[in-house]
Amino acid sequence: MPMHAAATLAAPRAPLTVTEVETPAPATDEVLVRVRAAAINPVDWVIQGTGRITYRWLRTPAVLGSDIAGEVIAVGADVTRFRVGQRVFGLATGTDRGRDPLREGAFQHSSILLERLTAPTPESLTDAEAAVFPLGLSTAACALFQPQHLGLRMPGTPASAAAPEVVVVWGGSTSVGMNAIQLARAAGYTVVSTASAKNAEAVSALGAEAVVDHGSPSAVADMVAAVGGRPVAGAVALGAGSTDACLDVLSRAGGTRLAMASTPVSLDSLAGGRHLFPAMLPVFTRIGLATVRSSLRARRLGIHAGFVWGSSLRDDEMGPRLWRETVPRMLADGSLRPAPSPLVVGDGLEAVQGALDRQRAGVSAQKVVVRL
Known part of the structure; x- marks a missing residue:
């Protein structure tokens, strides 16, 4: 061998x-x-x-x-x-x-x-x-296009004659966020996003119509203003704190679908710590409580919220369509970089x-x- x-x-x-x-x-x-x-x-x-x-x-x-x-x-x-x-x-x-x-x-x-x-x-x-x-692109595609998440049309599918719906991407400078912006724009949606002031220009260059400073106390209000009363197709939450922020935006702007691609609490200190036990107990307790709280809040608001597993496209029709058709076409026409x-x-x-x-x-x- x-x-x-x-x-x-x-x-x-x-x-x-x-x-x-x-x-x-x-x-x-x-x-x-x-x-x-x-x-x-x-x-x-x-x-x-x-x-x-x-x-x-x-x-x-x-x-x-x-x-x-x-x-x-x-x-x-x-x-x-x-x-x-x-x-x-x-x-x-x-x-x-x-x-x-x-x-x-x-x-x-x-x-x-x-x-x-x-x-x-x-x-x-x-x-x-x-x-x-690969993983950032696949996770973004799952969040946007899988029926159990936002269920949007994929790039290459004819859009309706109505004004484009808005997709909210909270965390636009992340790997998943940058790919989500490009995919959503290629599918004919308008994107509003968040980023730090340092990364706002890069996120805007990928196709976000508006980029809000996620660290601003008025970030949620600024995002709602950027939506401007237009129909919201859904939101993608990336980064600690993004789920609650997206729920705030959706409740005020009228959207009903949320794809979550981050844990509510970072695992970096736990992963890099000397011992997993018993340090894991308070960390996972915080994650569990935050997840339950957000899920109950989403239900009260009438928002469908679910966690995204980026490699789940391996077992559905979207995976082959993305990798065999969409990705090569977008790379060829310059809409994906x-x-x-x-x-x-x-x-x-x-x-x-x-x-x-x-x-x-x-x-x-x-x-x-x-x-x-």
Whole structure:
């Protein structure tokens, strides 16, 4: 059996170490990719630091990471869209329940991608730029287009002749937010968003009609004013405190659907702490109470609210439509561009643990990337 190098999580809460693992053969609907760049998402250090509680199904050793860019080195029997040597990027789902975390993780030299969650990399993009897309783009698409969330029409679907509805994106400078703005605009919606003053110009450049300072005491009122009485298709809540803020906006502006893509309390101190127990008890108690409070409030207001799982598109019709049709078309016509911009922090598998630590320490309007 051929082998390759991987940055593996040998045990829960252990630092990543470079080891040799078996190189898998692709199944009929898969491609095997030589990974050239991998991006870091908060979920990676959450799994590493709190996986005993948050990802109890995940067995170790495991390879983490969702965002892959590289070139195809083998294709499954039913794959016709890709050829060996072609540059691609896609979403790895190895840490999901029922998946194989050694076959599908991003932090290794060779990884499996499902054909239906993979797109060709245009010549205009570097691997580092392509790697910023997969999880942020997929999560944004789930929030906007899945029927259980906002249920909006996808890009390429004819819009009605009526005035465009407004989509509220609270947290526009996040990875999910930047992609949500671009997808919603391409689908014909007007977007109003939030960002810090530092990032407002970047968020506006992606297509937000108005950008409100989320730190302002009048942020909710400013957002309602930006909506301006127009019909609201729904809101996407990103970042601590965003759920309650979005409920305030929707209750005053008339919207009835909310997609939540963040925990109400950050897990960074818990994930990076020396001990998980008993420090987890007050943190998860706060998360549980905040979630129940927000859910009850949404129900009282008549707002449908649900949490988004970014890789759930793997098992519905939207995933193939997004990755096979929408993403290539938007990249070709320039309506989708890599955002946030890649922040390359190192080269090689030995740099991955430092990259996770860098992401957990905080980045703004950038996505941490390691070149492999």
